[in-house]
Amino acid sequence: MPLPIPELFSIDWPLSLVVVWLLIGGAGLLAPRNLAFVGKTLYPLGALVGLALAVVAFEALGEAPQTRVLVLGLPDLPFHLRLDSLSALFLLLLGGTSAGISIYAAGYLRSGEGTAPGLQCLEYHLFLASMALVLLADDAYAFMVAWESMAFSSFFLVTSDHRKPEIRRAGYLYLLIAHVGAIGILLSFGVLQSGGALSASNGVADYTFAHMRATDHDAFWASAAFGLAVFGFGAKAGLLPLHVWLPEAHPAAPSPVSAMMSGVMLKTAIYGILRVSFDLLHHPLWWWGVLVLALGLITALFGAVFSAVQSDMKRLLAYSSIENIGLLFVGIGLALTFRSFDMNTLAALALTAVLYHGLNHAAFKSLLFLCTGSVLHATRERSLGKLGGLIHHMPWVAWLALLGVLASAGLPPLNGFVSEWLLLQAFLFTPGLPHGYINMLIPVAAAAVALTAAIAGYAMVKFFGIVFLGQPREEKLTLAHDAGILERVGMSWLGILCILLGLFPVFVIDKLDAVTRPLLGAGLGEAVRAQGWLLLAPINADRASYEPLVFLLMIVAVVALTFLIVRRFWHGRVRRGAPWDCGFPLQTARMQDTAEGFGQPLRQVFEPFYRLTRELPTSFDKLPRYRMVVEDHFWYWLYLPVAHVADFGSRMVAFLQQGRISIYLLFSFVTLVVLLFLVRG
Amino acid sequence: MEFASAILLQVLELVLALLVAPLLTGWVNQCRAWLQNRSAPSLWLPYRQLAKLFEKEVVLAHNASGLFRAAPYFIFACMVLASAIVPTLSTDLPFGPAADVIALVGIFALARIFIALAGMDVGTSFGTLGARREMLIGFLAEPALLMVFFTASLISHSTSLSTIVETFAHREFAIHPSLAFAGVAFTMVSLAENARVPIDNPTTHLELTMIHEAMILEYSGRHLALIEWAATLKMYVYSCLGLALFFPWGIPQGALLSNLLIALPSLAVKLGVGGFLLAVIETASAKMRIFRAPEFLGTAFMMAVLGMLVHLLLETGK
Numbered sequence A: 001m002p003l004p005i006p007e008l009f010s011i012d013w014p015l016s017l018v019v020v021w022l023l024i025g026g027a028g029l030l031a032p033r034n035l036a037f038v039g040k041t042l043y044p045l046g047a048l049v050g051l052a053l054a055v056v057a058f059e060a061l062g063e064a065p066q067t068r069v070l071v072l073g074l075p076d077l078p079f080h081l082r083l084d085s086l087s088a089l090f091l092l093l094l095g096g097t098s099a100g101i102s103i104y105a106a107g108y109l110r111s112g113e114g115t116a117p118g119l120q121c122l123e124y125h126l127f128l129a130s131m132a133l134v135l136l137a138d139d140a141y142a143f144m145v146a147w148e149s150m151a152f153s154s155f156f157l158v159t160s161d162h163r164k165p166e167i168r169r170a171g172y173l174y175l176l177i178a179h180v181g182a183i184g185i186l187l188s189f190g191v192l193q194s195g196g197a198l199s200a201s202n203g204v205a206d207y208t209f210a211h212m213r214a215t216d217h218d219a220f221w222a223s224a225a226f227g228l229a230v231f232g233f234g235a236k237a238g239l240l241p242l243h244v245w246l247p248e249a250h251p252a253a254p255s256p257v258s259a260m261m262s263g264v265m266l267k268t269a270i271y272g273i274l275r276v277s278f279d280l281l282h283h284p285l286w287w288w289g290v291l292v293l294a295l296g297l298i299t300a301l302f303g304a305v306f307s308a309v310q311s312d313m314k315r316l317l318a319y320s321s322i323e324n325i326g327l328l329f330v331g332i333g334l335a336l337t338f339r340s341f342d343m344n345t346l347a348a349l350a351l352t353a354v355l356y357h358g359l360n361h362a363a364f365k366s367l368l369f370l371c372t373g374s375v376l377h378a379t380r381e382r383s384l385g386k387l388g389g390l391i392h393h394m395p396w397v398a399w400l401a402l403l404g405v406l407a408s409a410g411l412p413p414l415n416g417f418v419s420e421w422l423l424l425q426a427f428l429f430t431p432g433l434p435h436g437y438i439n440m441l442i443p444v445a446a447a448a449v450a451l452t453a454a455i456a457g458y459a460m461v462k463f464f465g466i467v468f469l470g471q472p473r474e475e476k477l478t479l480a481h482d483a484g485i486l487e488r489v490g491m492s493w494l495g496i497l498c499i500l501l502g503l504f505p506v507f508v509i510d511k512l513d514a515v516t517r518p519l520l521g522a523g524l525g526e527a528v529r530a531q532g533w534l535l536l537a538p539i540n541a542d543r544a545s546y547e548p549l550v551f552l553l554m555i556v557a558v559v560a561l562t563f564l565i566v567r568r569f570w571h572g573r574v575r576r577g578a579p580w581d582c583g584f585p586l587q588t589a590r591m592q593d594t595a596e597g598f599g600q601p602l603r604q605v606f607e608p609f610y611r612l613t614r615e616l617p618t619s620f621d622k623l624p625r626y627r628m629v630v631e632d633h634f635w636y637w638l639y640l641p642v643a644h645v646a647d648f649g650s651r652m653v654a655f656l657q658q659g660r661i662s663i664y665l666l667f668s669f670v671t672l673v674v675l676l677f678l679v680r681g
Numbered sequence B: 001m002e003f004a005s006a007i008l009l010q011v012l013e014l015v016l017a018l019l020v021a022p023l024l025t026g027w028v029n030q031c032r033a034w035l036q037n038r039s040a041p042s043l044w045l046p047y048r049q050l051a052k053l054f055e056k057e058v059v060l061a062h063n064a065s066g067l068f069r070a071a072p073y074f075i076f077a078c079m080v081l082a083s084a085i086v087p088t089l090s091t092d093l094p095f096g097p098a099a100d101v102i103a104l105v106g107i108f109a110l111a112r113i114f115i116a117l118a119g120m121d122v123g124t125s126f127g128t129l130g131a132r133r134e135m136l137i138g139f140l141a142e143p144a145l146l147m148v149f150f151t152a153s154l155i156s157h158s159t160s161l162s163t164i165v166e167t168f169a170h171r172e173f174a175i176h177p178s179l180a181f182a183g184v185a186f187t188m189v190s191l192a193e194n195a196r197v198p199i200d201n202p203t204t205h206l207e208l209t210m211i212h213e214a215m216i217l218e219y220s221g222r223h224l225a226l227i228e229w230a231a232t233l234k235m236y237v238y239s240c241l242g243l244a245l246f247f248p249w250g251i252p253q254g255a256l257l258s259n260l261l262i263a264l265p266s267l268a269v270k271l272g273v274g275g276f277l278l279a280v281i282e283t284a285s286a287k288m289r290i291f292r293a294p295e296f297l298g299t300a301f302m303m304a305v306l307g308m309l310v311h312l313l314l315e316t317g318k
Helices: A013-028 A035-061 A084-110 A117-136 A141-162 A165-196 A207-213 A217-236 A246-252 A255-279 A286-307 A315-340 A344-379 A396-408 A416-427 A437-470 A476-480 A483-505 A505-520 A523-528 A547-569 A595-605 A633-654 A661-680 B002-035 B045-055 B066-085 B102-121 B123-157 B162-169 B177-193 B221-246 B257-284 B290-315
Strands: A066-074 A075-082 A572-575 A610-615 A627-632 B058-061
Touching: A013 A035, A013 A117, A013 A483, A035 A084, A035 A117, A035 A627, A035 B045, A066 A141, A066 A165, A075 A165, A075 A207, A084 A255, A084 A344, A084 A483, A084 A633, A084 B002, A117 B177, A141 A255, A141 A437, A141 B066, A165 A255, A165 A476, A207 A255, A217 A286, A217 A505, A217 B045, A246 A315, A255 A315, A255 A344, A255 A437, A255 B221, A315 A344, A315 A396, A315 B058, A344 A396, A344 A416, A344 A572, A344 A595, A396 A416, A396 A483, A396 B221, A416 A437, A416 A483, A416 B066, A416 B102, A416 B123, A437 A595, A437 B102, A437 B123, A437 B290, A476 A505, A483 A505, A483 A547, A483 B290, A505 A523, A523 B058, A547 B066, A547 B177, A547 B221, A572 A627, A572 B257, A595 B102, A595 B290, A610 A633, A610 B002, A627 A633, B002 B221, B002 B257, B045 B221, B058 B066, B058 B221, B066 B102, B066 B221, B102 B123, B102 B162, B123 B177, B162 B221, B177 B221, B177 B290, B221 B257
Parallel strands: A572 B058
Antiparallel strands: A066 A075, A610 A627
């Protein structure tokens, strides 16, 4: 009898691909120190699996939801899995991005860096598999198991280079906040399950999402569940004020892992918040949207302002991720607000912008993190102040980074622009909201979004200009080598995704329709299809339109024509000479603007945002030293007080721990007596 | 037939922009010279300068990369694209749907990022200094410009420039107080974006104060010619944008060649008056310290946001 092969969109495919990922990870343990085997065989295989996952997830978009119950799990709580369009979209994101990152990682791995390659391979593929299971889980138990495996595997990946104390510290912080967040998620699921009743009065305690969906929640408990979910998933996403782990953990991790965490893992938190607020809860209240919008705006502005003053290239990108997460939350807030007033088409517009921006951010931010990985390998340097001029020695990395930078700055015709455009379009509809103050305040919030996008451009120019342009600030940079072939393939794949997502928005939005329709009962698919694939007009062509392909062709045509005309009518003579030295011939590469210098105007404009420590040299110093530390107020306002309280509390508890067995026996005795007393009563 | 004449008008508009842009710069320079009691340079001086620069050879710094050589072409192309979108002779432009006002802001940002990166490429302190200052001006001016456009979009329920201009020019006349705020903000942003006097001085090469000139210090020959031409185009595009948003009368609706009889003279008159006013502003004000620029642009940003609020409070009728 021939084996029945399931249809391509079946849930069995992603499940078996997850198993293959786990097997690949396990195979890494067979030869943990064999770099050729792990790097050149297992990681490329993992990339292929990622690609296959992207294909089957793409096929599953728009299909009816399918469920499976696994035999795994607790006796009365088996794992429930479900594949619907929302899961499929995020699986597509996971598969597509991980394909590029895995192939890059195959070339990136070197021996002698912390954890053995085989073990790292296991952690990496466990990380991928658990993210896929988070997206597939259909009950709170399976979700939390997958969520925690994701946190743990990524913790071990972050601390790959565990011999350095600052990396262990970053890993600890990450794990701590991940668990604070996990408590929020757990409680949120609890509220969703019980609907506020203290015991499971309705007799069902299976914690499945289907049950939560069917439960009616009153306004108070629905708000409680929503608030807890925002807290829990916000901690994972890097929402203010739970963002502090992000700029520590991202630079600590190896670059492919940073790319994975920033590009994909943050999106699982977005998935979670979408799942809870649009699927499990039925009808949002208007103030949920406003709350999320406000949080998102503050996060976005904060991330942008901080990313522009960083002097470590990976920290700069990490803050830029915070900014993008903020923008995603702004979109979610808008969608919730529209939804609460039953303006479903507009909610679909905002949600489409969110999903689109999620895809875009995965592509360009992973690309940029991979670029920093190549720079790091070639130069051993992460500090912007010691880089420069790399475009001459690493052309591949430089030009691909330029692509990522332009996409990240939200410039047409690349992908970052399309989603920001959709978001701004959604803002322009907010005056139609039937609520007195909201309809006036929200359009003004668009100003903050515009400001954020502009500051992001500033940060991106700083990143690219300081790393790749100018003269090399250190002697050794002239020895830098370009990325290897596998690294180039991985980065180019993500670069191509940036271009395609930017040039064919109609196609993408048509696919996103399959996600928004089950959640909101509305989508933009028909409206964009009606205009043909060239013209993007989400509502109608009179209102707003954008043709990225025409845009690009026009620019290319003008460039080509200008070039030809200039050459035809004039000449192409070029003479090389020294740059103009302003009459001061003793200039060195160290006299170029530094990263701190480039961020200086922003520090001046947004001074209250930062906690600045300056050490200025005086004219009497033998060795003049200039030091500038930019810190986050939240450390001092929120984290350190909380840490002090926790420290104080644990000291008090430690009083119990006398270290003498007689005391402990006394404790047991007292406990026994108290319990007996209580039970008797 | 309709489509053919629309294409013809589009091409005509582009050619006009390319040819007239240096003239506008020449006119502003001439007006300024008169106002300052100097003897004015020829109106055709910008053309002669462009021709001279195209003739000259290019001197490239030793470590200039491909980006440095490609940037002038990109910046020029961005400005050409921008001038193709802004309605001057007709609102029915075939390229109109390709980019709306948000994309237009995106085009300006694209050009700005390329010129800033090119300024950083050679690695002299001046280039980076200019790039940093330009990005400072840019990140404040860009959202202000976007908010001006948003006010117009909220009034006309569209972000397409053609629709905005049609609404303002050809529907019933209504007074929008919000547009007054937007107009002030737009003027301030245009001054900053075009490197005009309160923010930057187009004629100076004094090291401490220059912004735009510092970035392009390393450019020469045809590259410099393209950048200069792009700068004049940018000023032309901004002028036409201001005219289209705040004084749209005279821009014909249909794509009829006979409309040119009204469109061309009205455009010429409006640009002439606008250029003179620019010269007046430049003569009447002094250049600010660079650290006053954020205050100036912050005011522009606030004005633009205020314009939007005024629209929402007073004009939506709720």
